[in-house]
Amino acid sequence: MLDSNDLKVRKWFNRLMLGLCATGAGLAILFVCLMLGYIVVHGLSFLNLDFITHTAVPLGQTGGGMRNEIIGTIILVGLGSLIAVPLGMMTGIFLSEFGNPMAASAVRFAADILAGVPSIVVGVFAYAIIVRPMHSYSAFSAGVALAIIMIPVVARTTEESMRLVPNSLREAALALGITRWRSVVSVVIPGAITGIATGIMLGVARIAGETAPLIFTAFGNFFGYDGLGKPIGALPLQIYRYAISPYKDWQQQAWSAAFLLAILVLIISLVVRWLSRKRQT
Amino acid sequence: MSSPHILPYRNPKGRTMIRSRTRGSLRLGDIAFSRLTLIGSLIVIAILVNILVILFIQAWPSIQQFGVSFFGSAAWDPVKEQFGALPAIFGTLLSSLLALLLAVPISIGAAIFLTEVAPVWLRNVASFVIEMLAAIPSIIVGLWGLFVLVPFVRSPIEKWLGTAFGALPFFQGNQLGFGFLAAGIILALMIIPIITAMSRDVLRAVPQAQREAMLALGATRWETIRKAVLPYGRSGLVGAVILGLGRALGETMAVAMVIGNAYRITPSLFSTGSTVASKMANEFGESSGLQLSSLIELALILFLITLLINVIARLLVWRMAAVKVVRD
Amino acid sequence: MHEEDEMDTITQPSENKNPEPRIASSQDILVAENLHAYYGSFLAVKDVNIGIKPRSITAIIGPSGCGKSTLIRCFNRMHEVVHGARVTGKILLDGDDIYAPGIDPVGIRCRIGMVFQKPNPFPTMSVMDNVVAGRRLFSVWSKRSEMEEIAERCLRQAALWDEVKDKLKQCGASLSGGQQQRLCIARALAVEPEVILMDEPCSALDPVATLKIEDLMRNLARDYTIIIVTHNMQQAGRVSDMTAFMLMGDDRAGTLVEYGRTDQIFTNPKDKRTEDYISGRFG
Numbered sequence A: 001m002l003d004s005n006d007l008k009v010r011k012w013f014n015r016l017m018l019g020l021c022a023t024g025a026g027l028a029i030l031f032v033c034l035m036l037g038y039i040v041v042h043g044l045s046f047l048n049l050d051f052i053t054h055t056a057v058p059l060g061q062t063g064g065g066m067r068n069e070i071i072g073t074i075i076l077v078g079l080g081s082l083i084a085v086p087l088g089m090m091t092g093i094f095l096s097e098f099g100n101p102m103a104a105s106a107v108r109f110a111a112d113i114l115a116g117v118p119s120i121v122v123g124v125f126a127y128a129i130i131v132r133p134m135h136s137y138s139a140f141s142a143g144v145a146l147a148i149i150m151i152p153v154v155a156r157t158t159e160e161s162m163r164l165v166p167n168s169l170r171e172a173a174l175a176l177g178i179t180r181w182r183s184v185v186s187v188v189i190p191g192a193i194t195g196i197a198t199g200i201m202l203g204v205a206r207i208a209g210e211t212a213p214l215i216f217t218a219f220g221n222f223f224g225y226d227g228l229g230k231p232i233g234a235l236p237l238q239i240y241r242y243a244i245s246p247y248k249d250w251q252q253q254a255w256s257a258a259f260l261l262a263i264l265v266l267i268i269s270l271v272v273r274w275l276s277r278k279r280q281t
Numbered sequence B: 001m002s003s004p005h006i007l008p009y010r011n012p013k014g015r016t017m018i019r020s021r022t023r024g025s026l027r028l029g030d031i032a033f034s035r036l037t038l039i040g041s042l043i044v045i046a047i048l049v050n051i052l053v054i055l056f057i058q059a060w061p062s063i064q065q066f067g068v069s070f071f072g073s074a075a076w077d078p079v080k081e082q083f084g085a086l087p088a089i090f091g092t093l094l095s096s097l098l099a100l101l102l103a104v105p106i107s108i109g110a111a112i113f114l115t116e117v118a119p120v121w122l123r124n125v126a127s128f129v130i131e132m133l134a135a136i137p138s139i140i141v142g143l144w145g146l147f148v149l150v151p152f153v154r155s156p157i158e159k160w161l162g163t164a165f166g167a168l169p170f171f172q173g174n175q176l177g178f179g180f181l182a183a184g185i186i187l188a189l190m191i192i193p194i195i196t197a198m199s200r201d202v203l204r205a206v207p208q209a210q211r212e213a214m215l216a217l218g219a220t221r222w223e224t225i226r227k228a229v230l231p232y233g234r235s236g237l238v239g240a241v242i243l244g245l246g247r248a249l250g251e252t253m254a255v256a257m258v259i260g261n262a263y264r265i266t267p268s269l270f271s272t273g274s275t276v277a278s279k280m281a282n283e284f285g286e287s288s289g290l291q292l293s294s295l296i297e298l299a300l301i302l303f304l305i306t307l308l309i310n311v312i313a314r315l316l317v318w319r320m321a322a323v324k325v326v327r328d
Numbered sequence C: 001m002h003e004e005d006e007m008d009t010i011t012q013p014s015e016n017k018n019p020e021p022r023i024a025s026s027q028d029i030l031v032a033e034n035l036h037a038y039y040g041s042f043l044a045v046k047d048v049n050i051g052i053k054p055r056s057i058t059a060i061i062g063p064s065g066c067g068k069s070t071l072i073r074c075f076n077r078m079h080e081v082v083h084g085a086r087v088t089g090k091i092l093l094d095g096d097d098i099y100a101p102g103i104d105p106v107g108i109r110c111r112i113g114m115v116f117q118k119p120n121p122f123p124t125m126s127v128m129d130n131v132v133a134g135r136r137l138f139s140v141w142s143k144r145s146e147m148e149e150i151a152e153r154c155l156r157q158a159a160l161w162d163e164v165k166d167k168l169k170q171c172g173a174s175l176s177g178g179q180q181q182r183l184c185i186a187r188a189l190a191v192e193p194e195v196i197l198m199d200e201p202c203s204a205l206d207p208v209a210t211l212k213i214e215d216l217m218r219n220l221a222r223d224y225t226i227i228i229v230t231h232n233m234q235q236a237g238r239v240s241d242m243t244a245f246m247l248m249g250d251d252r253a254g255t256l257v258e259y260g261r262t263d264q265i266f267t268n269p270k271d272k273r274t275e276d277y278i279s280g281r282f283g
Helices: A007-046 A049-053 A065-099 A099-117 A119-134 A139-164 A167-177 A180-208 A214-216 A235-243 A249-279 B020-066 B087-115 B120-135 B140-167 B180-204 B208-216 B219-234 B234-250 B253-258 B277-286 B289-327 C001-009 C068-074 C103-113 C127-131 C146-155 C177-190 C207-220 C233-239 C262-267 C272-278
Strands: C032-040 C042-052 C057-061 C085-091 C111-113 C195-199 C224-229 C242-248 C253-261
Touching: A007 A249, A007 B020, A007 B087, A007 B120, A007 B219, A007 C103, A049 A065, A049 A099, A049 A249, A049 B219, A065 A099, A065 A139, A065 A235, A065 B020, A065 C177, A099 B020, A099 B208, A099 B234, A099 B277, A119 A139, A119 A167, A119 A214, A119 B020, A119 B234, A119 B277, A119 C057, A139 A167, A139 A180, A139 A214, A139 B020, A180 A249, A180 B020, A180 C032, A214 A235, A235 A249, A235 B140, A235 B253, A235 C068, A249 B140, A249 C111, A249 C224, B020 C103, B087 B120, B087 B289, B087 C068, B140 B180, B140 B253, B140 C146, B140 C262, B180 B234, B180 B253, B208 B219, B208 C177, B219 B234, B234 B289, B253 B277, B253 C207, B277 B289, B277 C111, B277 C272, C032 C068, C042 C068, C057 C146, C057 C177, C057 C233, C068 C085, C085 C127, C103 C111, C111 C177, C127 C177, C177 C195, C177 C207, C207 C224, C207 C233, C233 C262, C242 C262, C242 C272, C253 C262, C253 C272
Parallel strands: C042 C253, C057 C224, C057 C242, C111 C195, C195 C224
Antiparallel strands: C032 C042, C032 C085, C242 C253
């Protein structure tokens, strides 16, 4: 055993550094709790049934709710999913079942890049190709923007889930004389359906909370849903507008809306987690 | 030995299965379906390419007008039609860098804690909680930032920093709470979960043999982590950090709500400013003509920067995966 | 119990006849007393009592699953690195129990080094840095020249110097399998241990590399105590002075069946199970 071993110092330093790491984790957890705590406290205290059932009231009056915006979010998320789920699944199926390695890498790469595009850029894009030519903000343009954000999520999880389906299932189907495409649709996809469903849910959770693209596409509408070609309000957008306003009443409503949105997103995340865990066992 | 007379197989419905016919219809359905999926995939690529093209086209008036000086100019005057991107780019870089400075130690520390230090029961719970942070939409983080963080930054944080380090230009100026410091903090909060989650995966992938080799030499846990685990996962960790950076650069709502939306370049962290994303979010509604075109040029710049960052991050993560395969 | 009688036979010191090796004597450098090793609630190694002579090569042989690797990992407290793994009993290094409360495994592992089955040099370090990786930890600041000296000395001891002296800056993982394993041996030597544990060090190597390492072991045994786990009986016969034979019992726990001088174990085993194993009837 060598004398030049500063064992005591090393042990002390070890404890220090590991303690710092624990502090880092503790800080991260602390912030989550702080954030969620404030949302629950502020949001719940102003939340009442009126909030959900009433529409917004003109400036100057107190009260009112966000019924239109809640409906707006549902419509936009539905529209976005309607476009993104088929396209995303097609891409995922291509990557998993049909793509040759080179083409698949290119598509996968593009999907990953698309996933990293800031949502505000997607909003500007939707503005440029739909809002501008139509000369009007519209629910449709917002749906397209949200779909673009959602597609990579759905594509990636679809591909991964389908990859997890064992090859033996595919071979069994083919051996029965089922055509290739039929086997994918009737055997592989049902085998991967949990994973695909979680992917769709993750996408929904993501786009339900998106605000930036909506600024350039949906714009908001005091009167609620007015047709797909007209502006529409949504929860995140309204939170933004109310939060930066100088009116206490509106700010309180922003907290309540944030609470609703957070509950929605967290419930979806929990369901996704639960489903994933079951899959692994 | 007599050769048995082989009859064509007749399935119960009385139809003869003739191979060639079946194979023909197999072909058609398969081809159609695979083409369909190909179309979906091509649309993805088309969207990406189109974003680039459309942004470029719509930003063209501004590009044509200002050229390279767009990057050097600090002006933003709708009346005189003079626009420059420098303060926006500066704000984006400053807030993102500050966010990295705060987030990276916390994230990597947390990742180390979750993979190496924490007892097993704590690992999943803690990871779950940190991932919750990632699920919170940025508008809600911005709301919290606006009403909770900003007052807290104003006092005590900026107060303390101003009195303790006021000699440095970073900590001078009006203490409003809004500004680069708050933006940096809020961005850090948003990227911590991403960096932590990715780093955790990277560290978990380091083979146990490496740790055991170091431990068997008489290393403490920290020494094992620092000398065997972290270097092995080096490129993956860098990839995680860069991915976090990419997220920070593009973050809009949370930043827009706390940064104060002034348009200037200053070393003071207390000062209000703008980022590329926050500028776009704030002014898009009322802009038109050249101003709109300049805002779209900002969007194009943001797109290209995040594109570059994401490509670099992916390559780094791929490299680590490839290296791992070679070494095993 | 039958097997205990056999063990007692081995432990009786016989004064004037050929000196039988004792299970434990005061001259032994490493002694295990009533050693049990658990993975959670599963008992993997049961009641091992063994004394290792200094500057000898002791081989631990036995069929797969008999607990050889678990046993050897108890000696340098690597067994407890696995979650839920624990040890009861004592292991005395020069008379002091390494499992006494308050003893830090880190200090133990500097005195008892280990070479693993699959060579595991650090891929992010050069050959030279690999050798001194453990040594460098000793002090906050290490002089470069001192490290270089130590690296050369250990590489020579590991019979690797001539092959890598021009490649010192190259990545540690760029060497061949046999060279990597000798690099790991050099790395273990740099810490200046008293005992070197080797867990099937040649099983991942080709026969030529294996022979090189066996030669190396014989040289090292002049200065170090070596304990080697091997599933290769011929290797044990070639290389070791003492051999311990382990077997998995009906309760799936590994026990030490017989321990004695290698030539005696292989030519005249006392336990029938040992004889069956040696003659290839099982395992």
